[in-house]
Amino acid sequence: MKKHNFSAGPSILPTEVFEKAAAAVLNLNNTGLSILEISHRSKEFVAIMEEARALVLELLNLENKGYQVLFLQGGASLEFLRVPQNLMQVGGKAAFLDTGVWANGAMKVAQDFGETVIVASSKPKNYNYIPTDYTIPTDADYFHCTSNNTIYGTQMKTFPSTKAPVVCDMSSDIFSRSMDYSKFDLIYAGAQKNMGPAGTTLIIVKEAILGKNNRTIPNILNYQQHIAKESMYNTPPVFAIYTSLLTLQWLKSKGGIAGIEKLNETKANLLYTEIDRNPYFEGVANKADRSLMNVTFTLANPEHKETFDQLWQSANISGLNGHRSVGGYRASIYNAMPIESVEVLVATMQEFEKRIIN
Amino acid sequence: MKKHNFSAGPSILPTEVFEKAAAAVLNLNNTGLSILEISHRSKEFVAIMEEARALVLELLNLENKGYQVLFLQGGASLEFLRVPQNLMQVGGKAAFLDTGVWANGAMKVAQDFGETVIVASSKPKNYNYIPTDYTIPTDADYFHCTSNNTIYGTQMKTFPSTKAPVVCDMSSDIFSRSMDYSKFDLIYAGAQKNMGPAGTTLIIVKEAILGKNNRTIPNILNYQQHIAKESMYNTPPVFAIYTSLLTLQWLKSKGGIAGIEKLNETKANLLYTEIDRNPYFEGVANKADRSLMNVTFTLANPEHKETFDQLWQSANISGLNGHRSVGGYRASIYNAMPIESVEVLVATMQEFEKRIIN
Incomplete structure (x- = not known):
């Protein structure tokens, strides 16, 4: 008997996604091959990757607005590192809204790259609310926030307007609500809450903000490298991306x-x-x-x-x-x-x- | 009709692994939950992770020899970065046997961390052989080699003895042949050739070689952090690890x-x-x-x-x-x-x- 699974992540996916994913493990679309054994360079998987990338932009209404979509590995925790690597200047600074341990975690990793400024924190109340009254330094290389805080059950309802690029960890509420997503310059989300199984991270980035800092960035951490290779800089997590596509298709079918x-x-x-x-x-x-x-x-x-x-x-x-x-x-x-x-x-x-x- | 799949990776897995993995996508061991929706902190998944880590050591005959096993994300390409981060001293050097584009790729990433020495290269002959006559500098922080070169179809039959820690990328021949694996100090392998689906990387490391360089290592790149968290520093790629376990179990059953x-x-x-x-x-x-x-x-x-x-x-x-x-x-x-x-x-x-x- 199927359980009522309220797990915070990895978490429930639509029943039809489980069924289609299981079928593809045995035989992907009648190719005679399992989704687990097809080459990531095969035309079947290239089509899966391209449909998933396009559907992300379509669902978020971000088509033709200068955004690129990547499906990488490493979870949001690796993006904590990629973000300052790609966006913080040498001798630069970044601003953080501290709404929980994950928001704080993103800030701690950035400390190795430059100055970090906490614009506001709800830590004294064990993060049970979202601070609203704060100012973002005008010279910040970026502003970072976490849209939804799974541990405490809080969610940002509004987002600040600022000159700095806005970076948002949307791991736990991506694709859940209507917003003007073009307010964000970089969105990242571990798949395992609202999009797919654990094992892939969605990154949506406005290409114009990249390539502007003066650092040596290892290729595997460089968003521009991943964009140039159409999210196939190295072997992508094929199954996690395929299952994410199935969930995005389901979402589209639900309006x-x-x-x-x-x-x-x-x-x-x-x-x-x-x-x-x-x-x-x-x-x-x-x-x-x-x-x-x-x-x-x-x-x-x-x-x-x-x-x-x-x-x-x-x-x-x-x-x-x-x-x-x-x-x-x-x-x-x-x-x-x-x-x-x-x-x-x-x-x-x-x-x-x-x-x-x- | 099932194909004869000679793909270089992602690649064929045993039929019974495909069948068991597909069944677990619908219902893991009668839990009423899909392997895709179970929490990585659940007792079911903790048992899977522990069995997989233990079985790696058992199959390689590395039990009780000071090795730790990790299942991380990012592919061998991310290990190209983690290895020098964790092993190269500031102002140090590392030695590389250049047997192909992947061996060379590992070397290029290390260049940002210190001096890199190519002890020998078969590049002039388009990597169609394995050099054997070379000397490893006695002051190298580590020696790096690639045991099997998928592109050219070459494989190292012997490995050098050296005072430096020996690091080996075994992505394409791990678990394929009997050897004294205790000659190696750090082995890494993307799962998608001989162990499982794309999406997890196996790392086997002798704990004593870690923590000896004088760098600030971001936690997500720090092997010691991952070891301390028993390979759950952040949400692991649950499905890829489960399917790897199924393959390891199959391997054990084959002798x-x-x-x-x-x-x-x-x-x-x-x-x-x-x-x-x-x-x-x-x-x-x-x-x-x-x-x-x-x-x-x-x-x-x-x-x-x-x-x-x-x-x-x-x-x-x-x-x-x-x-x-x-x-x-x-x-x-x-x-x-x-x-x-x-x-x-x-x-x-x-x-x-x-x-x-x-």
Whole structure:
């Protein structure tokens, strides 16, 4: 029996993506070859790569605006390194909005390359809100932010206007909401939350911002090299890219981002409404900054933990434990999460309320 | 109908690996979850990672000898960068045996870190042999070599003894032959030739050689950091590692490396014997240095190309074209290649001979 998987990442993908990916492991589109054994230089895979790159721009409405799309390896953690390597001047500086351990992690790696300025931080409140009142230095080489903070369940609803290139780690909410994505100069996202399996990182970069710093950049870390080789500088992670394409195709069939955004809002409303109504739960994140992707909550009375844990586990729910630095619970309800699973969780929370009362 | 896939990489894996991997994409070991959606922190995946790491040491007979095993992302090309970052002293030097474009590529990346010395090169003969007469500087921080050169079809049969740590790129022949692997201090290999799908890199490193240079190493490039986090410094490429484990399990069931080595020798002998016997083909690599993994050959008369190409394509063979820098043909006959497919290729070469004669 299929589980209701609320895992924060790697996380649920659409059922039809699982089915198509499994079929391709046996025989890709009737080629007589597995997706795992085809050459990345074969016409079949070149077509997959090109469709995936084009579909990213189409879904984000970024076609013909000077952006390039890459599918690389290494996770967001390797982009923490590639970004300063490619964008920070020698003797330069970069500005960071500190909204959690990942935002902070990106900043720490940049420290080896130049001055780093934290424009604002919500660390004193264990990152339970998104700071809004801050100024970005006009001479920053770039401004870096994290659009959604999985651990705390916060999400940026607005983004600053600034002269500096805006770099955004969208690992956990890419493709989830309508925005003007052309406000960003560089977006990166590990696939394993809203796009595909672990093992590939999506990078969307405005080509005009590259090649302007005065560093020696090793080819494997150089975005311009990867662009010149059409995201095949070295053997790409074929299966992870193929499965990401399947998810992007599914997203398009659901009406693209505008279509999925409505569903995401419905799912999140359902769950937040229950958290606010049910006296035995408390939300973690500041209400104005609540994430549509990761819903964090705790028990009003920690002594009821065993009862609640038993209830959701027997409802065939998995992956609900909160991150160790926050505790409590975290329901990750990414694009692929069906509303039925959210309904099962809400029903479980209501059942829990009855048990406590009686 | 299944093809006879002689692709150089990504390349064929055992049929039972394809089948088990496809099943796990739908439901991993009856967990009710896909291998693509399980958390890398789940007990299921932690067990997979630990079994894979342990099985690598067991198969290479490297248990309890001070080695650590990592499954990272980025391909061998990222290891070209990690190796000098971790091993070369500031103001230090490293020595390289130049046996092909990949060996040369590893050297070029190291140039940004210090002095690089080419101890010998077969470049003037388009890398069709392995140099043997060379001296490694006694003060080198490490010696780097490439055990098997896919493009040219050459393979190192012996390795030098030296005081410097020996680093070897074994991407295309790891797990294919019996050797004393404890001669090496650091082995790395992209999975996509002899171990699994593209998307993970195996690193086997003697822990004692690490932490001795005086550089600031970004965490994501620091082997010690990855070791401390048991290969989970960041989200690992779950599916690629799982599929690699399936291949390692298959290898163990075939008698381990000693078992597969016999089969590899039989397959390679079959093909090289035909190349030497058949007057219409010529081997590319120096006979003493012929690879058991990648068999390169050309037509004695290039005008017969259309006839031969038509023949092998209609025999349901794929991936036989040589690398553009060598031309001709390349049959990659990695561990998972069944002898039946090699027999089909040999029969096709014999059929070609008949066509030409008549």
